[in-house]
Amino acid sequence: MNYQTKCATPQDHAPRHDGRDPERPKRVMFYSHDTFGLGHLRRSRTLASSLTKADPDASAIILTGSPVAGRFTFPERVDHVRLPGVTKLYDGSYMSQTLGLDIDETTALRSALIQGTIEQYDPDLLIVDKEPTGFRGELLPTLEWLVARGKTRLVLGLRDVLDEARVLAAEWARKGSVEATERFYDEIWVYGPKSVYDPTEGLPLSAQTRSRIHWTGYLRREITDQAETPDTPYILVTPGGGGDGSTMVNLVLQAYEQDPTLRPDAVLVYGPFLSGEVRDAFEQRVAKLNGRVSAVGFDGRIESLFAGAQGVICMGGYNTFCEVLSFDQRAVIVPRTVPRLEQWIRASRAEELGLVRMLDETRDGMTPEAMIGAIRGLAGQAKPSEAGAEGLLEGLDVVVTRADALMARP
Numbered sequence: 191m192n193y194q195t196k197c198a199t200p201q202d203h204a205p206r207h208d209g210r211d212p213e214r215p216k217r218v219m220f221y222s223h224d225t226f227g228l229g230h231l232r233r234s235r236t237l238a239s240s241l242t243k244a245d246p247d248a249s250a251i252i253l254t255g256s257p258v259a260g261r262f263t264f265p266e267r268v269d270h271v272r273l274p275g276v277t278k279l280y281d282g283s284y285m286s287q288t289l290g291l292d293i294d295e296t297t298a299l300r301s302a303l304i305q306g307t308i309e310q311y312d313p314d315l316l317i318v319d320k321e322p323t324g325f326r327g328e329l330l331p332t333l334e335w336l337v338a339r340g341k342t343r344l345v346l347g348l349r350d351v352l353d354e355a356r357v358l359a360a361e362w363a364r365k366g367s368v369e370a371t372e373r374f375y376d377e378i379w380v381y382g383p384k385s386v387y388d389p390t391e392g393l394p395l396s397a398q399t400r401s402r403i404h405w406t407g408y409l410r411r412e413i414t415d416q417a418e419t420p421d422t423p424y425i426l427v428t429p430g431g432g433g434d435g436s437t438m439v440n441l442v443l444q445a446y447e448q449d450p451t452l453r454p455d456a457v458l459v460y461g462p463f464l465s466g467e468v469r470d471a472f473e474q475r476v477a478k479l480n481g482r483v484s485a486v487g488f489d490g491r492i493e494s495l496f497a498g499a500q501g502v503i504c505m506g507g508y509n510t511f512c513e514v515l516s517f518d519q520r521a522v523i524v525p526r527t528v529p530r531l532e533q534w535i536r537a538s539r540a541e542e543l544g545l546v547r548m549l550d551e552t553r554d555g556m557t558p559e560a561m562i563g564a565i566r567g568l569a570g571q572a573k574p575s576e577a578g579a580e581g582l583l584e585g586l587d588v589v590v591t592r593a594d595a596l597m598a599r600p
Contacts, residue, residue: 191344192408195463196593203584209341209450210314210341215245215247215248215313216245216247216248216249216251216288216314216315216316216597217239217248217249217251217311217315218241218242218249218250218251218253218313218314218316218317218593219249219250219251219253219307219308219311219315219316219317219325220234220237220238220250220251220252220311220316220317220318220319220480221251221253221304221317221318221319221329222234222253222254222255222256222319223255223319223320223324223325223328224254224256224259224273224323225253227287228256228258228430228431228461228462228509229349229431229507229508229509230254230319230320231252231254231255231256231258231259231262232251232509233319233347233381233409233508233509234254234317234319234347235252235262235264235268236316236409236411236509236586237347237409237586237589238250238264238265238268238587239265239268239414240403240409240586241589241590241592241593242265242266242267243265244269244590244594245467245498245594247267247356247476248267249267249268249306250267250268250269251268251269251270251271251311251313252264252268252269252270252569253270253271253273253307254271254273254274255272255273255274255276255300255325256270256272256275257275257287257490258462258463260272260501261488262428265414265546268448269295269410271303271307271422273300273303273304273383274286274287274288274289274291274296274299274300274303275287275288276293276296276325284287284296284326284341291594292348293326297325297326297327297328298426299329300325300328301324301328301329301332301359302330304324304329305332305335306329307333308332308336308342309335310426312341312342312562313342314342314343314597315342315343315344315345315516315593315597316336316342316343316345316501317347317349317379318344318345318346318347318375318594320348320349320352321365321367321372322362322365322367322370322371322375323365323367323370324365326508327365327366330370333374336374336599337373337374343376343377343596344374344375344376344599345376345377345378345379345592345593345596346371346374346375346378346379347378347379347381347494348378348379348380348381348389348390349380349381349382349385349389349508349532350380350381350382350383350386350387350389350408350508350536351382351508351532351535352389352530352532353532353535354531354535355392355393355456355474355532356389356392357391357530357531357534358389358392359392359393359394359473362393366379366439368393368394371399372394372396372398372399373422374484375402376402376574377402377403377404377596378390378399378404378591378595379403379404379406379588379589379592380403380405380406380407381407381408381508382405382582383405383407383408383409383491383582383584384405384408386539386543386582387536387539388533390403404592406584406585406586406588406592407582407584407585407588408511408512408515408516408582408584408588409512409583409585409589410515410516410583410585410586411493411496411509411512411513411516411585412493412516412583413491413493413494413497414491414493415491415493415494416491416494417491417492417494417495418492418494419495419498419570420455420457420484420498421452422454422455423454423455423500424454424456424498424500425454425455425456425457425497425499425501425502425503425565425568426456426457426459426461426495426496426499426501426502426503426504426519427442427456427457427458427502427503427504428458428461428492428495428502428503428504428505428510429461429464429504429505430458430461430504430505430509430510430528431436431461431462431463431464431505431507433463433599434459434526435460435461435464435466435504435505436464436468436510437524437556438465438503438504438505438524439458439460439472440472441524441556441557441558442456442503442565443472443475443476443479443483443562443563444558444561444564445480445558445561445562446482447475447478447479447558448484448558448559448562449558449562452482452562452565452566454489454500455481455482455483455484456482456483456484456503457483457484457485457486457487457495457499458476458483458484458485459485459486459487459492459495460472460474460485460486461486461487461488462487462488465487466551467532469487472485473485488503492513492551493513495518496513496514496516496519497517498519499517499519500520500568500569501520501521501522501565501568501569501571502514502519502520502521502522503517503521503522503524503561503565504522504523504524505523505524505525505533505562506523506524506525506526506527506532506533506534506536506537506548507533508536509586511523511536511546512583513538514545514574514578515545515574515583516545516583518573518574518575518579519573519574520569520571520573521539521546521547521568521571521574521591522546522547522548522549522567522568523536523537523541523546523547523548523549524548524549524556525537525538525548525550526582527551533570534550538550542577543577543578544572545574545577545579546565546574547567547571549561549564
């Protein structure tokens, strides 16, 4: 409060119904299970940045299991707590990344760290990304405690597409996610417009719970940390985190190897999870292309590269799609189809709406010729803005409004 411009009244210092000091700056906590990839962490970081920017006194902490969280810069008044990492094995089971603990011990440790951090930080709002019960149910004890205490508002945040309805319904039934959503969460925020896709289709949510769903629209991205970009025209090639992007990267390199006249040049950002022998082999091929393709390992400031590109070749992750729309980029999406159909559903629907072009394995074929045609065709594609993308990017404004409303009510 500015005491020079406003005189305090008894009402100004009346206790809040939840017992907290009404003058205490707002505190927001994000939970992001992050067993693999960058998506959950980047989305939470974007939301935290927007909420603290809207309220210059507010702060935010992100609980994350991402192994690369420390390689990101965080805005002022936003910090993160790194949970012990886990790795998903080929058979679908999990193991501790580094501690040598079994998965039950690791989950118990993570659960205790989550509850301890939340008890100490005492957030006004907890925003849980995607997993209503957390990784292997690790969030349930904290949700029980928060609801019994009654001081923190709870939000479940869902990306625009989760998976095909049949598969998602089975997964949520197995994890008890429907019951947790019905019982614990004050609101559900879907980070996309309902006109594009409904990620809750097929879930047996009650009418009362569905009445608490708010469709925010996509989360607009901006250049937060300026980075140098090439002076000459280029397309950006990004597989997101990169862990499952080797097929797409290989196809792009084959296109430039096979067609010496292919232009413009390409800037390839591998992502932090595309590494080891696979990346070494790619580096050797890049070196032989005489500058027509340049490559970097990981850039937390990729927004600058998006803004300066002539077009984008990418996979269909949520954050990358938001960047395509935000920077109004002509894009060709090469979606993965395993272990989820999420990226294919998003890319297919976006293509129907005229926002992007999709390179589909069944329809187009995953061949160098198909990629050459896609790259050459970028210049003639319509930009997303021509298909109405601007009206889809209201997500951050809606999130700020909903967060204010929730934290203002006891």
